[in-house]
Amino acid sequence: MSEKSYTVGRLADDTGIKAVTIRYYEKIGLLPKASRSESGYRLYSEADCSRLLFIRRSRGLGFSLDDIRELLSLADRQQDSCAGVDAKVEQQLEQVRSRLKDLRAMEHELERLTACCEGGVIMDCRIVETLSGAT
Amino acid sequence: MSEKSYTVGRLADDTGIKAVTIRYYEKIGLLPKASRSESGYRLYSEADCSRLLFIRRSRGLGFSLDDIRELLSLADRQQDSCAGVDAKVEQQLEQVRSRLKDLRAMEHELERLTACCEGGVIMDCRIVETLSGAT
DNA sequence: CATTGACCTTATAGTAACTATAACCCTTAG
DNA sequence: CTAAGGGTTATAGTTACTATAAGGTCAATG
Incomplete structure (x- = not known):
């Protein structure tokens, strides 16, 4: 398992969502709290990246962040x-x-x-x- | 000259723009400061009513309030x-x-x-x- | 005449989804 | 070692309202 991790800026570049926005998403609970490096930098995994892309795609369809919050929680229940x-x-x-x-x-x-x-x-x-x- | 004057609520009913919104427009300078009755109620004239309808129609076309501010000031210069x-x-x-x-x-x-x-x-x-x- | 209800007044905070700013800390290349 | 370019936080601004609170006014009714 290669556990790559991204800083917020790297994640921003990869997803096309600005770093400030990513922090904002965390703050409002749309993204889980990121883990931190020793010096306090946020660290993101592939899973975080996927989640963020899900958000971006949903935003692209005009969903509100509240809608997306619901979509994410629905999508998380694989068996439902x-x-x-x-x-x-x-x-x-x-x-x-x-x-x-x-x-x-x-x-x-x-x-x-x-x-x-x-x-x-x-x-x-x-x-x-x-x-x-x-x- | 019949100088009818409206209270804010009356103007609201006549124009379909809520009283709070009318006060808000005044506050941001989109409408001139209304004159006041002895007791401090705002009083509006026909001219105010027209201006407000202008705003409503422009809003209906999707113009921003800033755009409308400009439109109004352009429209005010009859000779230009x-x-x-x-x-x-x-x-x-x-x-x-x-x-x-x-x-x-x-x-x-x-x-x-x-x-x-x-x-x-x-x-x-x-x-x-x-x-x-x-x- | 007092009171009720529907009006009016102000100021302040909340909404959506960010963006901007300030003031500071960390990392890395020269 | 220092400067550039990351990162961190908190706070305020954006648009066009809407909601709330706390109070003053007015017309009608008992």
């Missing part, structure tokens, strides 16, 4: 049904879709606005007019 | 070119599109995940596997 994980993914998908809907509406409205200005002064600007309340 | 406003709208559109892109990617990935789980236990779950690092 994965229904909980499933449900969380479904739920996240719904949330993403809802945000998509909002953003698409914004996009359309902004497009409409960019199209309606003919480049005069504020007084005659259709954009300002619209924002100010004209329908 | 509306190029600044134009630019801000364009820029906001870009931002929205960029967020859309990210969210669409999340949506696709989440869809893929929901599709790949066959409902067993964590140990065999393709979702957990994926989040844990399998490609």
Whole structure:
């Protein structure tokens, strides 16, 4: 067994998550307390690295840190049904879709606005007019 | 001239922006300091109401409060070119599109995940596997 | 006239997920 | 030996609010 261990900076480079963020994750209990070198440096194992990558991937899907905390604890129970994980993914998908809907509406409205200005002064600007309340 | 004036709660009801939020906007200088009644209640005019609606509409397009601060100050100069406003709208559109892109990617990935789980236990779950690092 | 309930006031702290800063300690290459 | 580039801690700032506490005002009701 080669027990490689990483410092926080090394782990940061390997995972693309900044050292400060890694410490933050530890502080809020998303990562377990790291073991320490004699001089007090945090030391991380492969397992820590995996956990961190799990977090990064989940963040990439838009999960909140609280969601991820739950996901991790669900994922840790190898023998349990994965229904909980499933449900969380479904739920996240719904949330993403809802945000998509909002953003698409914004996009359309902004497009409409960019199209309606003919480049005069504020007084005659259709954009300002619209924002100010004209329908 | 009928100088109607609103209390903060009335303004809140009329605009759909909560009283606390209106006070907050005043505090950060997004709204001018409201005049006060004898007893110290804030009093608002039609102009304040318009300004607040402007803010609400801009928020609805995803502008940050800082952006809105700028928009308002641009919109206040009736004689100036509306190029600044134009630019801000364009820029906001870009931002929205960029967020859309990210969210669409999340949506696709989440869809893929929901599709790949066959409902067993964590140990065999393709979702957990994926989040844990399998490609 | 007193009281009740719905308003208003202020100040302060909490939220999410970091980022920035300060002030200090450790390690290693020249 | 010293300087650069790690690491450590604690604290405050960010965005746009929301929540809480502790109190003052106003209109209506008993």
